[in-house]
Amino acid sequence: MSRQEATHTHRIPLNRDRVLRAAVALADATGIDALSMRRLAQELGVVPMALYKHVANKEELLDGMVDTVVGEIDPPAAGPDWQRVVRGRILSARRVLLHHPWAARVIESRTGPTPTVLAYLDSMAGSFRDGGLSADLTHHVMHAMGSRLLGFSQELFATSGPSGPPDPGLAAHYPHIAELAATAAHDGSSTVGGGCDDQFEFEFALDLLLDGFESLRRQSWTSARKA
Amino acid sequence: MSRQEATHTHRIPLNRDRVLRAAVALADATGIDALSMRRLAQELGVVPMALYKHVANKEELLDGMVDTVVGEIDPPAAGPDWQRVVRGRILSARRVLLHHPWAARVIESRTGPTPTVLAYLDSMAGSFRDGGLSADLTHHVMHAMGSRLLGFSQELFATSGPSGPPDPGLAAHYPHIAELAATAAHDGSSTVGGGCDDQFEFEFALDLLLDGFESLRRQSWTSARKA
DNA sequence: TTGACCAGTGTACGTCGTACACCTATGCTC
DNA sequence: GAGCATAGGTGTACGACGTACACTGGTCAA
Numbered sequence: 089m090s091r092q093e094a095t096h097t098h099r100i101p102l103n104r105d106r107v108l109r110a111a112v113a114l115a116d117a118t119g120i121d122a123l124s125m126r127r128l129a130q131e132l133g134v135v136p137m138a139l140y141k142h143v144a145n146k147e148e149l150l151d152g153m154v155d156t157v158v159g160e161i162d163p164p165a166a167g168p169d170w171q172r173v174v175r176g177r178i179l180s181a182r183r184v185l186l187h188h189p190w191a192a193r194v195i196e197s198r199t200g201p202t203p204t205v206l207a208y209l210d211s212m213a214g215s216f217r218d219g220g221l222s223a224d225l226t227h228h229v230m231h232a233m234g235s236r237l238l239g240f241s242q243e244l245f246a247t248s249g250p251s252g253p254p255d256p257g258l259a260a261h262y263p264h265i266a267e268l269a270a271t272a273a274h275d276g277s278s279t280v281g282g283g284c285d286d287q288f289e290f291e292f293a294l295d296l297l298l299d300g301f302e303s304l305r306r307q308s309w310t311s312a313r314k315a
Numbered sequence: 316m317s318r319q320e321a322t323h324t325h326r327i328p329l330n331r332d333r334v335l336r337a338a339v340a341l342a343d344a345t346g347i348d349a350l351s352m353r354r355l356a357q358e359l360g361v362v363p364m365a366l367y368k369h370v371a372n373k374e375e376l377l378d379g380m381v382d383t384v385v386g387e388i389d390p391p392a393a394g395p396d397w398q399r400v401v402r403g404r405i406l407s408a409r410r411v412l413l414h415h416p417w418a419a420r421v422i423e424s425r426t427g428p429t430p431t432v433l434a435y436l437d438s439m440a441g442s443f444r445d446g447g448l449s450a451d452l453t454h455h456v457m458h459a460m461g462s463r464l465l466g467f468s469q470e471l472f473a474t475s476g477p478s479g480p481p482d483p484g485l486a487a488h489y490p491h492i493a494e495l496a497a498t499a500a501h502d503g504s505s506t507v508g509g510g511c512d513d514q515f516e517f518e519f520a521l522d523l524l525l526d527g528f529e530s531l532r533r534q535s536w537t538s539a540r541k542a
Numbered sequence: 543t544t545g546a547c548c549a550g551t552g553t554a555c556g557t558c559g560t561a562c563a564c565c566t567a568t569g570c571t572c
Numbered sequence: 573g574a575g576c577a578t579a580g581g582t583g584t585a586c587g588a589c590g591t592a593c594a595c596t597g598g599t600c601a602a
Contacts, residue, residue, distance in 0.1 A: 101549065124589065137591075138550050146590065171525050182517060193423060221532050228538060229528050288538070290409060293524070298398050300523040301456050305448050311455060311515070328580065352559065364560075365581050373559065544602085551596075558589070565582070572574085 102132060104142045108152040112188065115153065120190035125149075150194050155204040157191045160184045164211060170219020177212065178237065206262050212237060213264035227268040231284065232293035329359065331369045335379045339415065342380065347417035352376075377421055382431040384418045387411045391438060397446020404439065405464065433489050439464060440491035454495040458511065459520035 110132050115123045125146055129136040143149045162180040167173050185191050201209070209230070216226040230237070259266035272284045337359050342350045352373055356363040370376045389407040394400050412418050428436070436457070443453040457464070486493035499511045 125591080126589070134549095135551055137552080137593095140591070141549055171529060175521065175525060178521060179518075193420075196420060196423065216528075219532075221528065222535075222537065224537050224539075225528070225531060232524060232528075291406075292538075294402065294405060296527040297459060297520070297523060298402060300527055301443075301448065301452070301459075302398060304452060305446075308449075310449065310451055311519075312451075351557080353557080362582055364562095364583080367560070368580055546601090547599085549596105549598090551594100553592105553594090555592085556590095559587100561584105561586085563582100563584090566580090568577105568579085570575105570577085 102134065102138065102142055104152065107132070107139060107142045107149070108156050111149055111153050112156050115190045116188055120194060123190075151198060151202050154191065154195055154198060155202050157184060157188050158204050158208050160187075161208065164215050170215060170221075173215050173219070174212070177215065178233075181237070203261070206265060209237070210262035210265045213268060217264055217267075223267050223271045226264075227271050227284075228289060228292050230268065231289035232296060234293065329361065329365065329369055331379070334359070334366060334369045334376070335383050338376055338380050339383050342417045343415055347421060350417075378425060378429050381418065381422055381425060382429050384411060384415050385431050385435050387414075388435065391442050397442060397448075400442050400446070401439070404442065405460075408464070430488070433492060436464070437489035437492045440495060444491055444494075450494050450498045453491075454498050454511075455516060455519050457495065458516035459523060461520065 107128070111123060111128055114128055114131055118127075125139055126136045128149075129139055132139075139149075143152060161184050162177060164173050164177050195205075213226055213230055216229055217223065221229060258269075334355070338350060338355055341355055341358055345354075352366055353363045355376075356366055359366075366376075370379060388411050389404060391400050391404050422432075440453055440457055443456055444450065448456060485496075
């Protein structure tokens, strides 16, 4: 065992994690468009096909990169003030995304969320629930936050099929998300099957912002107060 | 002149507009990933290189497609209530984007806005100004709307260089945007050069939403009122 | 010693965007 | 009408890309 790296030209073997880290670093350095399997392999001193022993294909590589980035977001701080908790976490997410400028676009291009992303969203929903927001309100609030949570738009929760009971395994791992999915399912007002009423969610956030703007206008708000 | 289409196998010549329309239709039908210059040429009964007589390259094709889509958004309705005007226009933009599901991602991938997009944003800013919002507030409001206006994120206004006076031609064509750029330039609080304080803009929208959520929570808001 | 297993290799295919040289019919000028 | 520039369409070719598939060599359990 001690001669693991004894034989002189013996490379440390690749693994999924090294591949993902290298991919993130390469995307940071040269942009997402310059990230090809061939360039990445070259960076790792390996032939392109070697990568496929560690990721199934490029899509899975991108999924893994997203997970790596989402993993950099700070866990929620403890504290009684839910707004402080959520605010801090979202600003952490923003810092991470600013550090990996390609990430927002990649996240948006994914078709389904990975478990890592689901866990992040679940934890975020948990912060709202802990702050005393109802499951119903939390649901709409999560939609309203939309891209500010991560760069996602509203069809995130369409993952659960159009009918039938939600995956029971989901509830075990992501209790808050399961709860939100449940409220969406049995208040199914305008949509026929399960899933959310995207139009309602859009207007919910839009009106919240427009009302906020009008309120600022009435009080002659100016950004100078911040200086 | 009368024999313009007389000679039997004479194709109607292509033009930029026909190319763009066909590209939009193809993307609508088969998804943006299936849109290649070769597939598009085939759809038009033409050899791939023929397209390059009408668009410089694929990037310009995508720009043109975005313009086509943005051109479908309704003009602002007239009316004294600025919230109604803005709301209606944004919902129109949303309808258009729902009709072209690929568009949001393409818009976000563009590096700089086209004149058509600038005109749309200028007109939107004009609606806020007409509603009595100050130039300062309008500026932040435009940022806060962010992706809800079209799918853009905040670095939109970074187009004007980091220093020097803004393009005088810009003011003529896009007076409201020029006005916003001006307010951003000479209140330059935390950023060194010109441009916006993206961090401030992000927190502005974030806090507006968080405060709105807290207010709903206090009044035990529930979405059932909508039913 | 054998043989299964696994990380890494090499070759090859089909697709992509597009540079470049070429053709050909249109329509302008004399 | 004769001559000719020009715009629109063609054909060939190149260098990327993602990845299927068959392989090789080194490790370790039996």
